[in-house]
Amino acid sequence: MDLRQPKGFVSYFSKARDYDGVFDFVPRAARPKVGRPAFAIHQHQNFQVGAGSGRLHVINDNGGRLFSFAPAAGFGHDMLIDIDAANAADEKWASANDRRPSPIAANGPTIQCALAAVSETDMLLLGISDYGPGRIADPRTPRGRAALYSLAFMLRRAAAVRLDIQDYELKAGIRSLEHPAALGAVTGQVFLSDTLENGAGYATFLGAPAVMQELLEMISRPTPSQFFDRMNAHAHSSACDTSCPDCLRSYSNLAYHSLLDWRLAIDMAALALDPTAPITLASPAWSRLSALSATTLLSARTGFRQTTIAGLEAIENGTSVKIVTHPLWRTEQANLGPELAAAWDDAQRVRGLRVTEDSFVSVFEALRRPV
DSSP states (O other), X not given: XXXXXXXXXXXXXXXXXXXXXXXXXOOOSSEEEEOOOSSOOEEETTEEEEEEEEEEEEEEOTTTTOEEEBOBTTSOTTOOBOHHHHHXXXXXXXXXXTOOOOOOOBOXXXXXXXXXXXXXXXXXXXXXXXXXTTBOOOXXXXXXXXXXXXXXXXXXXXXXXXXXXXXGGEEEEEEEEEOTTSXXXXXXXXXXXXXXXXXXXHHHHHTSHHHHHHHHHHHHSOOTTOHHHHHHSHHHHTTOSSOOTTTTOOGGGGGGTTTOOHHHHHHHHHHHXXXXXXXXXXXXXXXXXXXXXXXXXXXXXXXXXXXXXXXXXXXXXXXXXEEEEOTTBOXXXXXXXHHHHHHHHIIIIITOOBOOGGGEEEHHHHHHOOO
């Protein structure tokens, strides 16, 4: 028996490659991950989707701190225990019973690891084929992960409405992989899987291209289900800047609340249906948030004034500028879309301001980290 891997769990060490081959240093606990399932992936409209049986790993890295396991006297030669946790439990019991605990000591080397429960279940994978010029959801960036996770959990909620089930009956997550057409580039996929081991058939049903199209339409446009209409209703859109229990948040995705954004989920669903879908801050859904982002940036800086540059909200001080962007817009000068190319030209050539990639701040970042 390998003492480094307690029976029923697998260990992952810090700075290890994630299942999908991409380094991931973000500390998370109990996060579901999938590897490379054997089922076929089908192209439909602007998305790729596939479903079938696969292996789900639910990883717990103790909030990024990992767990410490070691052998201890009296626990058997092939058993590893979390000594700190065991001693804490003993002290709590002894205190309640007015006794003095006998500390447990390590009887060998300590192993730092994360834990994973592995199960076979039904799952689906969904990826967007073409984001269009100047747009991307890179899973290596916070805003890229936010877009992908928002789509994943919005799909889960739409699926729960479509199937008349509870959303916790499905797990949601994202998967990163090397882009097949660009060396060194990374793309992201979202997945849904049945919570029930061996599957309940939900994910395989939802992974049919026609059914997935129906879910994406529920999210991104008015349909008889009124799923989209409820999110865009003034009562919700005027009160919810990012996410709330009425749109995306639930207890089961508590660890992801800071990333989730219902507007991003809608735009991602629209792109999955049509690569030419307008992704703009001038839309009714984003315009208020764009102005709020500029106000938030302004409050964190002295000597700046609020303005608009090529129709985009911005702040400037006569020398430098911060321009509010959509979270899906690329900001590298060589890959700018038409909106940011026009803003770059207006700010630099017409107004004489210093412009770099750091001059662009997405709504996602402005509302969460304005400094």
